[in-house]
Amino acid sequence: MNQIINKKVKFLDLGRKDYKETWDFQEEIFAKTVALKIENRKVGEKEQQITENYLFFVEHPHVYTLGKSGELAHLLLDEKGLQEKEATFYKINRGGDITYHGPGQLVGYPILDLDNFFTDIHKYLRLLEEAIILTLREYGIEAGRIEGLTGVWLDHLKQENPRKICALGVKSSRWVTMHGFAFNVNADLDYFKNIVPCGIADKAVTSMHLELGRPVDENEVKHKVKAHIGHLFEMEFVEG
Secondary structure, X not given: OOOOOOOEEEXXXXXXXXXXXXXXXXXXXXXXHHHHHHHHOOOOHHHXXXXXXXXXXXXXXXXXXXXXXXXXXHEOOOHHHHHHOOOEEEEOOOOOOXXXXXXOEEEXXXXXXXXXXXXXXXXXXXXXXXXXXXXXXXXXXXXXXXXXXXXXXXXXXXXXXXXXXXXXXEEEEOOEEEEEEEEEOOOOHHHHHHEOHHHOOOOEEOOHHHHHOOOOOHHHHHHHHHHHHHHHHOOEEXXX
């Protein structure tokens, strides 16, 4: 059965928002979209409803999240340590291991029906990475991928001092996506010392402001990342 293709994407900048509140918001939209796709398969083509797509940008207070394939031992803080760092911790339903979110980090949550674009999770991840790589290039920072690892890395070719600047972790069902990427712009990297980032013990993390030696305009970065995602996915953005 053919699906009505919709490349419009509702964009919303949520500002600074609690992780659990944002996660619940994502889950609600994700569940509704999956349910609609199931219903569409039961009805005739003329009765189908269009599935909607979303892209949310957000900045979270200090929080550690552990994916389904992660190990709790990769969090190096106990409950008291979390309280001292004014951080929270959640086990969540994305892929990947443990990561950190906090102020100075651009977090992007695309909730897309990939039937509207392409049905290829590998391509989806690579295009998200590419949007970050192209954004960094505009600031004179060369970045790329390391085989076998997700995310965006600096010194990805020689790997003398490889540093992750953007982490990815997604969930998908019936080609509907949720979760997304975490891009260090002006992030406090001390918080990464309390985890084994993404379960990788022998590689470092970095942030744009450290690489450039100056604070970075986060709104400018948001604009560039959004533009690159829109171009790569051939999206038409509408305000959410």
